[in-house]
Amino acid sequence: MSDYEADILVWTEHQAALLRRRAAGELVNEADLDWTNIAEEIESVGRSERSVLSSRVRTIIEHLAKLEASPASKPRIGWQETVLRCRADIDALLQATPSLRRELDETVANELGRALRLAAASMKLHCEAPRIALEDIRFSSEQVLGPWFPGSTPRPSPRSTAFASTSRN
Structure with missing residues (x-):
């Protein structure tokens, strides 16, 4: 059993050290470099970043939909706080991984x-009847990622797909 299967932490530290030595021009035993798993792990980082984006977008849309459709009044502030936290998480993710910006519209559409x-x-779990049909709700990337909340005026067009960073630096 290789270090990769036995202990991923040991494997990553060893492979990183080998790659750093090689990058510095030092000769390393080529057989010690686990190229197949190195490539897989690099690809998994990208998948992980996309997964985080999808998860946060899904949570925002869920809570915006509840804000728009639920008759409940008590949990509304909590839903808004969740949306704000997820928007901040996405802003930080996009700062760290700017190439994800090009996937925002598709991610919003896929997670809706x-x-x-x-x-x-x-x-349904809370025995609530939606005030509006959930299947008729649509949100744009701008609505999902910008400062908009249901009930705020004016409501941006759901056809609008422009995205401006929520960062206020």
């Missing part, structure tokens, strides 16, 4: 159905 199903399930 999942998020609406979660919102519907949550309302």
